[in-house]
Amino acid sequence: MEDNCIFCKIVKNEIPSYKVYEDDLFLAFLDIKPLNPGNSxxxxxxxxxxxxxxPNFGAYWQVAQKIALATIKSLNADxxxxxxxxxxxxxxxxxxIPRFQNDSHADSIDFKATQEIxxxxxxxxxxxxxLQIIN
Ligand SMILES: [Zn+2]
Incomplete structure (x- = not known):
């Protein structure tokens, strides 16, 4: 844990977040400046x-896959x-980052195109x- 790290503070619940997934090792939450709705x-x-x-790089990406599949389902992302x-x-x-037809990113990601939700x-x-995450 690093004292001034905003993500460490989210892990410790010192800063509230919109949690999407949590297990012993990993945590996923919505970005408060999303590039599309559902950006976690x-x-x-x-x-x-x-x-x-x-260290557990493979497990880390397997969780990313779970969240990606759940995000596609929950938001009907492309x-x-x-x-x-x-x-x-x-x-x-x-x-x-979920992608949708005609979103503001075209064939790349426009990091300035954040949304207010x-x-x-x-x-x-x-x-x-x-709710869509399958363990
Ligand atoms: Zn940290």
Whole structure:
């Protein structure tokens, strides 16, 4: 745990989040500045700087797959884009972005095209997606 890490604070429930998935090692929650509705962030609960430093790398991506499939179902998304740039928050995260026909990203991801989604909607999206996750 790093004291000033915003994601470590989310793991410790010091900062509230719209949780989509949680197990002993990983946590997924909705990005509050989503690039599309249902955009979630999957993190290891322990603090690692980069995705490729997470020790159980295969298990990490299997959870990402679960969330991707659940997101497709819950939001009727066309596909999912995974992004792992990691330069914004210094705690490993896989960005899971549902894609829709005619969304604002075309054949790439426009990182400036964030959306405003009210808290009621965010809570509903998180709940709907969590219900679709098959363990
Ligand atoms: Zn952290």
């Amino acid at each position: 962030l999957l993190i290891p609960k322990d603090h690692y700087r980069w995705v490729y430093e997470v 596909s999912i884009s995974f992004v792992t740039l990691g330069h914004d928050v210094p705690h490993a995260h896989i960005r899971i 009210n808290s009621d909607q965010m809570a509903k999206i998180a709940q709907k997606t969590a």
